[in-house]
Amino acid sequence: MTYYKNNDGPEPEPEPEPPEHDYVLAELVPDHVLENIFSRVDVPDLLACALTCRTWELVLRNENNPVWRTHCKRKMPLRLWQSNILKNVPTFKSKLRAHYHAWNPKDCSRHIGIKKNGFTFVRLPFVQSTDGVRGKIGYDYGRHAWEVIWEGQLGTSAVIGVSTKDALLHFPEYVALLGSDEEGWGWNVVSDQLLHGAKVVRDYPGGHPVPRVEVGDRVRIILDCEEHTLAFEKNHMFMGLAFTGLPKKKMYPTVSTVYGNTEVTMVYLGQPLDG
Incomplete structure (x- = not known):
């Protein structure tokens, strides 16, 4: 390093060289x-x-x-x-x-209890009440699948699907709650009907007769945020598209039920295998 003579004072000391450090890429x-x-x-x-x-x-x-x-x-x-x-x-x-996608104990009806494993909820025995719960994580992009296993009685209404954060999760009567407003899209597996906006959209799956969902069956919710569609599978059998034209909103897996002491398990599977 070159220094120039400063006539107003002593020459500055040379800057010390930086110390050498051992490092590994x-x-x-x-x-x-x-x-x-x-x-x-x-x-x-x-x-x-x-x-x-x-x-x-x-x-x-x-x-x-x-x-x-x-x-x-x-x-x-x-x-x-x-x-x-x-x-x-x-x-x-x-x-x-x-585990990170399991049921959300902070986003459910007061009559819902989340079991210690996090994946299973119990609908507590209250009369004249319909109760729901959402998963912890929702999506407005990509393709996602969740598996739902109904491990107790279905009762008169058992609805599986998706909803936004604004959908109702409690109603003081026995109703098909998921799909009873504009923020939920559900399949009532008891009546085999699709529900949205407080209306029965149509029978599902329709076409040729398909055995109804029974206790212990594994039902998959398949959400496609790119195509804005919702579909279901039952025991690995594709049931067809249920809803199209879903809005560009964050959607959460959601279940509503009326039967006391029934248990429902939900597991996030990631991207559907056909994707």
């Missing part, structure tokens, strides 16, 4: 070390980690690696993530994702 950190680090990072921050570099993204892409296993173990007891409830979400990451 992110891409060169061994996978087992990265897995150990990521296991200590909060789950919401792992997305930022995956965007850091290609190596980190590849480590986190493996949905059964020790990172996701560790986080899954922290959030859920072993008996839950090995249970039949989560059999259709086989990887540790998909089980953890389903």
Whole structure:
């Protein structure tokens, strides 16, 4: 570095050279070390980690690696993530994702109790009451599927579908609640009717006779926010499009029921397999 003589004072001292530091490129950190680090990072921050570099993204892409296993173990007891409830979400990451999408105890009727596992609700035994609950996470983009398992009696009305945050979740009579306003779209699996805007839109699935939904059947809600459609499957049988022209609003999986002590389980599956 060149200095010029300053006649008004002494020459300045040369600037010190920056100290040398040992460092390792992110891409060169061994996978087992990265897995150990990521296991200590909060789950919401792992997305930022995956965007850091290609190596980190590849480590986190493996949905059964020790990172996701560790986080899954922290959030859920072993008996839950090995249970039949989560059999259709086989990887540790998909089980953890389903945990974050489970029923919302802060967005339900006062007559709904969410069980400790988070995936199952109980409709408490109150007479002359219809009660509903929404999932924790809704979407206004992409394609998404949820699996709903009715594990108790259906009663006179059992409605499965989607709604916005503004849809009613309680009514002091026995009614088909989901679809009783402009903010919900539902399939009453007891009457085999589609409901929206307080109207019966049509019979569903229609066409050739299909066995009705029974206790224990697995019904899938399939929401396509790009095509603005809603469809259903029953035990892996596609039932056809139910609704088209859905508005560009954030939609949440929703269920309404009237039967006391009935239990309903919901599991987020991610993107439909046909997508």
